[in-house]
Amino acid sequence: MNGKISEKIRYVGVNDLADQLFENQWYIPTGISYNSYLVTGDKIALTDTAAADFNEQFISNIKREIGDRRVDYLVINHMEPDHSALISSVRKLYPDITIVTNARAVPMLKGFNNVCDNIQVIKENDRLSLGGLTLEFHMIPMVHWPETMATYCIEEKTVFSGDAFGSYGAVNDKITDDSETFRLFRDDLIRYYSNIVGKYGKPVNSALEKLSCLDIKRICPTHGPVWEKNIPEIVSLYQKMSKYETDRGVCLVYGSMYGNTEKAAMALAGELEKLDIPCAVHDLCTENPSFALRDVFKYDILAAGGPTYNNDIFPPVRNFIYSVCSRLVKNHKFVSFGSYSWGGGSVRLMNEMAAAHGMELISDGIQFSQAYSKEKCDMKALAGLIANC
Ligand SMILES: Cc1cc2nc3c(=O)[nH]c(=O)nc-3n(C[C@H](O)[C@H](O)[C@H](O)COP(=O)(O)O)c2cc1C
Ligand SMILES: [Fe+2]
Ligand SMILES: [Fe+2]
Structure with missing residues (x-):
């Protein structure tokens, strides 16, 4: 050289x-x-x-x-x-x-x-x-x-x-x-x-x-x-x-133990695709978080799917949202969803974390019990809210 x-x-x-x-x-x-x-x-x-x-x-x-x-x-x-x-x-x-x-x-x-x-x-x-x-x-x-x-x-x-x-x-x-x-x-x-x-x-x-x-x-x-x-x-x-300026689009992250929250994430990705909204999907359990962080800096909406885990957010998702918040990310909108079995709580906690760090909640999020179904987890409606925000 x-x-x-x-x-x-x-x-x-x-x-x-x-x-x-x-x-x-x-x-x-x-x-x-x-x-x-x-x-x-x-x-x-x-x-x-x-x-x-x-x-x-x-x-x-x-x-x-x-x-x-x-x-x-x-x-x-x-x-x-x-x-x-x-x-x-x-x-x-x-x-x-x-x-x-x-x-x-x-x-x-x-x-x-x-x-x-x-x-x-x-x-x-x-x-x-x-x-x-x-x-x-x-x-x-x-x-x-x-x-x-x-x-x-x-x-x-x-x-x-x-x-x-x-x-x-x-x-x-x-x-x-x-x-x-x-x-x-x-x-x-x-x-x-x-x-x-x-x-x-x-x-x-x-x-x-x-x-x-x-x-x-x-x-x-x-x-x-x-x-x-x-x-x-x-x-x-x-x-x-x-300046934390981003393009229109969704960074969709999820973590899932048994696949229920994952199915919801895929359903949301499918609905966003139908609406021609750019969407980058990241599985936080198998992927290094550096790629999802990149897409938070590219897109104005963060959608996070995390099941409830010991009355808390499933750790890979909690860690990721924390790392977004700690970067003082501005001008972002946020939605969350996740499966639970008995008391739930991850969606509320994800929303609280995002809101406390200045992200705007587009919806209350969708918490659904046990298995994913269209009826329990209306991703078409959530994608509609994203399209109109
Ligand atoms: C270690 C562990 C802890 C859990 N803690 C809770 C809990 O505190 N509250 C609750 O409602 N569900 C709890 N669950 C149940 C999961 O939230 C539930 O099985 C959910 O459907 C998992 O979603 P997934 O298929 O996307 O992994 C727990 C599950 C595991 C394995
Ligand atoms: Fe360096
Ligand atoms: Fe350095």
Whole structure:
């Protein structure tokens, strides 16, 4: 692989195709990349590093690009270990290297990496000259941690954006996008956003506003492709997601022990299809929740099917609704349904949880006893309410 993004900017990141789960919870069937870049002026800066398992490959990527030249600065935009795990290894290779980061990263550097010296602390708008190239620093807290910042290379009109504009999916040898890349990565961009940064819509919005003052021709995130040709598309997607704006449609999730709630879910999906309402169905017992979360960020209606379990909501469904609520999702409508055998209660509890977090209830929901039947669980009527809301 050739890491040339431009004469002055080189990719030295790695693809992780071995892990099944990112953050040990989000399924990554097409892998993920941990991106890191060299900015090569008279002096050389490296932005971020990679995850712990990739030491050898990461170091050999750096060598491939700059041979025996040394790296003068290590810019730390984000301290999460998927990017910071190899800091000590880089310091070992380049003992005189200066770490450049902001004050909020300093205790994390000590805590994660036991690094306390050779740190240059910068703040908003500070500049660092590399000789021929200039880096400028912009704090973007909570995208995705409080210490996160973006680094802008003025002459290259390039922003190293950290997790912002990142995506799941390994990258191929041609890391910079072409006209098809946005279409190919769109679903994984939304899935990554909804899983990882979805809670931080407001900070993401502030970051977008701040970065909009810069003349940006290239976005280099810490995951996924480098963006040059699809910048308006990706920025507008981020603007939309950060405001929790969605398209018309239903994310229909369910969990079911014995199939009764599942039958109700299928009946609702069938009725929505007849009405031409887009609907994405997810079985929370067999599927990683990352996909259903993605569709919550795509569609304005969440329909949840969960039976009653120990006077509570069947746990996979409870956990999922909780994860939606904890992402402070806004502008959503909610319906629920579920089977029970004696006292019931899951529908009421699902409604309470959704309403308490600002979702609008379209109906009281449908709680039905034991087996599913059209008579006990009128999904045609529920689909009608959804169509008219
Ligand atoms: C471990 C367990 C706990 C349950 N707890 C309750 C309960 O507290 N109240 C109730 O009405 N039904 C309870 N049920 C019954 C289920 O809600 C009922 O069997 C329902 O039809 C299951 O729906 P499903 O076929 O979609 O899994 C429980 C079932 C199981 C297996
Ligand atoms: Fe992160
Ligand atoms: Fe990351």
